[in-house]
Amino acid sequence: MNDARAAVEPRRRRQRPAPADGTALDVRELPSYGFGDHSLMWWGTWGIILIEGTVFALAVMAYFYLRTRVANWPASVDYPGPLWGTINLVIVLLSAIPNVWAKRAAEARDLPDVRKWTWVLLAIALATIAVRFLEFKSLNVRWDSNAYGSIVWTLLGLHTVHLLTDAYDTAVLAVLLVTGPLEGKRFSDVAENALYWNFVVAAWVPIYAVIYIAPRVI
């Protein structure tokens, strides 16, 4: 790391300082990466969250719209079994804690801790995916049984896609954190990954409520 810095440092020093007549603004001492809204990736991640949050919201609206089309809901099938979904809710909510630790470790640029919590989060994501398969089995309806089955499978499927992509994303980061090459910007990638996982967590609460609670109360 230091060798590389030494090789390029003279080039930077060779650049003349800004003229002193006030016509220029020298930015060479500014940081080269940042966290939160300083980071461009934070904005990109929020863009993705807004898009996918809109998809979730519209799918939930479609659920309630379809509810108004029939007399009984769910029509001629059992309620979804709540056990595995509730277990997943607990796992996902608890995962927010190591997620915060991963983010803090990234902001402190504490590489060993960042590695540790990234692998922990990967394990949690894989566990939620495993439980998710059991959830699909306990829905008590097939996607092609009726419109209720279609929208329930779609809601659960949409959230599962997020679990899968985030698990893969986390896996790639976890490997990169071990093999390198690393630079400071990778810490902000970890922080952005934590932001995205927060979205996956936050999205699960209303979707859980719609899938498991709504049919029993409406």
Next chain:
Amino acid sequence: MSTTAPELRLPPSRHLTPPEVRELERTWSDRPGILGWLATVDHKHIARRFIVTCFVFFLLGGLLAAAMRMQLARPENDLLGPDLYNQIFTMHGSTMMFLFAVPVMQAVAIYFVPLMVGARNIAFPRTAAFSYWILLAGGVFLFVGFVLNIGPDVGWFAYVPLSGPQYSPGKRADWWAQMITFTEVSALLASICIIATVFKLRAPGMTLTRIPLFVWASLVTAFMILFAMPAVMLASTMLIMDRLIGTHFFNPADGGDALLWQHLFWFFGHPEVYIIFIPGLGMLSSIIAPFARRPIYGYPAMVLSLIATAFLGFALWVHHMFATNVAELGKSFFTAASMVIAIPTAIQIFCWIATLWTGKLNFRTPLLYVLGFFFILILGGLTGVMLASVSLDTQIHDTFFVVAHLHYVLIGGAVFPLFGAFYYWFPKMTGRMLSERLGRWNFWLFFIGFNVAFFPMHILGLEGMPRRVYTYPAELGWGTLNLVSTLGAVTIAVSVLLFILNVVVSLRRGALAPDNPWGAGTLEWATSSPPPACNFVDVPIVHGREPLWQPTRGPEYVTGLATHAREVLVTSVVDALPDQRLMQPDSTIWPFVSSLAVSAMFVGSIFNPWAIVWGAIPVAIALTAWFWPGREETRKALALEKAP
């Protein structure tokens, strides 16, 4: 284009030595050869391809329209059969909406937003490149389907149950639904690039109250896309699932509902109109200021009107469904909202009139297109207010009156500003001026041809001629007006041919363009024509809304950005205070490869749902390779690194 452009003149720097300027230029340039061409992440190259591609789709869509006009030119014509006619009007609408109107507006933004905010490149340049490749793939996909006789034939809004499994067996409707996925992925990703560029890559001093109106328009549009496009993606995914894996979203027999499609489609479809229209408004503001030789009157009112239009645009979708059984109270709300949205548009028109009234006008082709916009858009807007009335809409729903209205709005509101913008910005993009003489012919033939083609459709619609019929009996007496309309279409075709001629001739022999041929005030005119790979040799500092029209005071440019690495200056969201030197990623082939992998997955899934699973593997590999940092790049970044 690049081969015929005049040799690049590197602008002089205020503080870099000529070797440093050359190094900076080398750093930002693409590698040579076909691989370098496929790997470019330069927003100007991406946008130029985007614009050319969209224009090719505009021509193809125009040829389809010409075929329809030929068929309708006389009663009981048998040039096209009903089946081919169905495919042609569906292809025309889908091409113009999804492959031309939305992407071309984003393409212009991808070119000019970074230049207008004084940035060296767009944010997330690799994503912008991917956005282009995936749009190209979607367009090629649609037209390959058409050539293979599996072109969609269910109308550009593909209503169920017609597009459902029962009434559209075969692959045609799937082709339409998957084309939606391609184009919407492209639009959504481009929006994120534009939003991040506007918020974070502005030149120091360009506070939110100083950004050019075109940039505001692009920003507002990008946000609209984020919230509107997911609706059509969800809807088309539901449709394709109904068709391929037996879900029942739109099947009333098993608890589904056909109107759900209309709600989801128009929740996208109405904002879509404004997604096409708002960038046009931004282009008008860009053109009017220099051609009236004064800043736009009422900047805050203009910005607030854009934002108000965007919000209201989401509250109108049911006015496309007045002929369905939605509740009467709901219809009243949507009627009111449809009328209210005329207010922010009117505010902008009055501000432009005030600007033109008090300015010193320079009657060149771009301004002609602006004036053409006023005439046509106002007519289209007036019929829009008419259609907002439920009783009138029920009477003329699905007639040629609606066809006339939507073309007045979209061609007047978007295509005229776009052509004006093309004449205005062509010198910046190519270093050559377009011919003014051909430009005037182009404009007048377009303007006259447009009105001759579309005005008669109002009358035909009021007389009851339904849209989407391949012919009509002679006794109804619609022959003459239809023939007039076809003659208008021919005139438009001649006009567009003149435009192409103008571009081709001017690229070779047009007058060389100076840096700022129109004497405009915004930053894209501060660099050379065409701009160098790094956009600005010295990143400018901004002290007002029209930086080139204002006396300089305080610091004028930025120093201290590396010349051997692609460093961009990141600034704060509201005040544009310098915040970071961010090293942008290098050119890379992976966005292109990823687009191929994603395309294979999308196309495969039409034939077998498992293609989503197996197709995801190459996608994951390509995206990982895209993200994985190179050792050389990391070394360079480490050398420049400074922790926050």
